Amino acid sequence: xxxxxxxxxxxxxxxxxxxxxxxxxxxxxxxxxxxxxxxxxxxxxxxxxxxxxxxxxxxxxxxxxxxxxxxxxxxxxxxxxxxxxxxxxxxxxxxxxxxxxxxxxxxxxxxxxxxxxxxxxxxxxxxxxxxxxxxxxxxxxxxxxxxxxxxxxxxxxxxxxxxxxxx
Amino acid sequence: xxxxxxxxxxxxxxxxxxxxxxxxxxxxxxxxxxxxxxxxxxxxxxxxxxxxxxxxxxxxxxxxxxxxxxxxxxxxxxxxxxxxxxxxxxxxxxxxxxxxxxxxxxxxxxxxxxxxxxxxxxxxxxxxxxxxxxxxxxxxxxxxxxxxxxxxxxxxxxxxxxxxxxxxxxxxxxxxxxxxxxxxxxxxxxxxxxxxxxxxxxxxxxxxxxxxxxxxxxxxxxxxxxxxxxxxxxxxxxxxxxxxxxxxxxxxxxx
Numbered sequence: 001x002x003x004x005x006x007x008x009x010x011x012x013x014x015x016x017x018x019x020x021x022x023x024x025x026x027x028x029x030x031x032x033x034x035x036x037x038x039x040x041x042x043x044x045x046x047x048x049x050x051x052x053x054x055x056x057x058x059x060x061x062x063x064x065x066x067x068x069x070x071x072x073x074x075x076x077x078x079x080x081x082x083x084x085x086x087x088x089x090x091x092x093x094x095x096x097x098x099x100x101x102x103x104x105x106x107x108x109x110x111x112x113x114x115x116x117x118x119x120x121x122x123x124x125x126x127x128x129x130x131x132x133x134x135x136x137x138x139x140x141x142x143x144x145x146x147x148x149x150x151x152x153x154x155x156x157x158x159x160x161x162x163x164x165x166x167x
Numbered sequence: 168x169x170x171x172x173x174x175x176x177x178x179x180x181x182x183x184x185x186x187x188x189x190x191x192x193x194x195x196x197x198x199x200x201x202x203x204x205x206x207x208x209x210x211x212x213x214x215x216x217x218x219x220x221x222x223x224x225x226x227x228x229x230x231x232x233x234x235x236x237x238x239x240x241x242x243x244x245x246x247x248x249x250x251x252x253x254x255x256x257x258x259x260x261x262x263x264x265x266x267x268x269x270x271x272x273x274x275x276x277x278x279x280x281x282x283x284x285x286x287x288x289x290x291x292x293x294x295x296x297x298x299x300x301x302x303x304x305x306x307x308x309x310x311x312x313x314x315x316x317x318x319x320x321x322x323x324x325x326x327x328x329x330x331x332x333x334x335x336x337x338x339x340x341x342x343x344x345x346x347x348x349x350x351x352x353x354x355x356x357x358x359x360x361x362x363x364x365x366x367x368x369x370x371x372x373x374x375x376x377x378x379x380x381x382x383x384x385x386x387x388x389x390x391x392x393x394x395x396x397x398x399x400x401x402x403x404x405x406x407x408x409x410x411x412x413x414x415x416x417x418x419x420x421x422x
Binding site for chain 1: 250375376378380399401403405408409410411412413414415
């Protein structure tokens with residue numbers, strides 16, 4: 001999903017509300033952009049129920065965030081630990097295997113800050129194909145302002161569809 | 168990933184219940200194999216072994232944990248609280264824990280070093296328990312500590328060969344935990360353990376750009392084709408999870 005920076009919070013809110021609340025999906029939200037606690041606070045203000053939303057937070061630890069951890073958030077030490085992101089996603093999907101899963105990757109651009117293109121392509125390829133084989137949906141956020149040709153090529157390789165917001 | 172489909176004449180498998188390991192091994196450990204699980208501290212050896220036993224017990228296979236280095240009470244307090252663990256398994260005798268120092272006491276072994284007769288007596292006693300309790304899965308944690316008391320290389324070889332042969336004949340699949348230092352070459356303290364074992368599973372720590380990843384690699388397994396690639400490991404309440412180690416970055420060295 002290609003979005004502009006000023007659409008970011010509206011997109012998160014829309015995605016989570018629509019899929020976790022109205023579509024009966026278990027949502028695994030991988031954040032490497034902002035700490036999960038910031039998103040959770042926004043969801044609380046908007047009264048979006050958290051029952052079926054889980055976070056894999058790869059940024060709080062590296063930011064040395066002192067905020068209290070939410071029981072629906074699992075911490076990955078660093079966005080460079082791509083294998084651990086896959087493992088935590090796998091863990092959450094297994095734990096809630098009674099519902100179909102939607103995995104949101106927020107975002108390819110922030111992961112690209114911490115990882116080189118080669119390892120990031122490999123990560124996406126394995127993660128997306130694994131999720132696909134398990135009947136889970138994957139949505140990858142890409143901020144248009146920070147897209148490079150490499151990121152665009154990477155997304156083309158793993159995506160079935162590209163949705164551009166605001167056009 | 169598996170390189171070959173299974174055919175009818177392949178050996179019966181002991182399905183570990185750890186999905187990723189069964190997948191890597193093309194269906195599980197060949198029944199009756201003695202497998203060395205080797206690694207330095209904190210790499211997940213004991214968690215893998217405990218899950219192997221619990222999954223076996225849940226599947227109706229009598230399972231036994233022989234603890235050498237740590238009293239069972241302490242071990243159970245420290246082990247991951249697996250979601251699938253069922254207290255009744257111990258009460259039903261499906262899952263048993265025995266402290267080896269107590270076995271030494273019962274056998275009247277109080278010397279620092281085991282002589283030839285004591286070594287044989289120990290192997291026969293373990294085999295006896297396996298026979299009597301109809302044990303199908305056994306873990307010895309750790310074989311390194313047992314070998315420390317045997318000391319002599321010939322006697323270690325004799326002990327491991329004897330134990331492996333008897334257990335295999337009884338269809339008991341055994342995991343022997345081998346403690347090694349991260350800097351150590353090879354997979355065991357004496358080098359004999361890895362040569363005698365039917366399989367070697369290595370757990371380790373891999374440092375990549377300041378991140379420390381837990382890894383697992385199956386380097387040998389008689390009786391099956393298997394992947395020899397390195398995987399990254401996570402110890403969770405749902406059990407041991409594995410994903411392939413990503414190679415796209417600049418990965419240096421072992422682990």
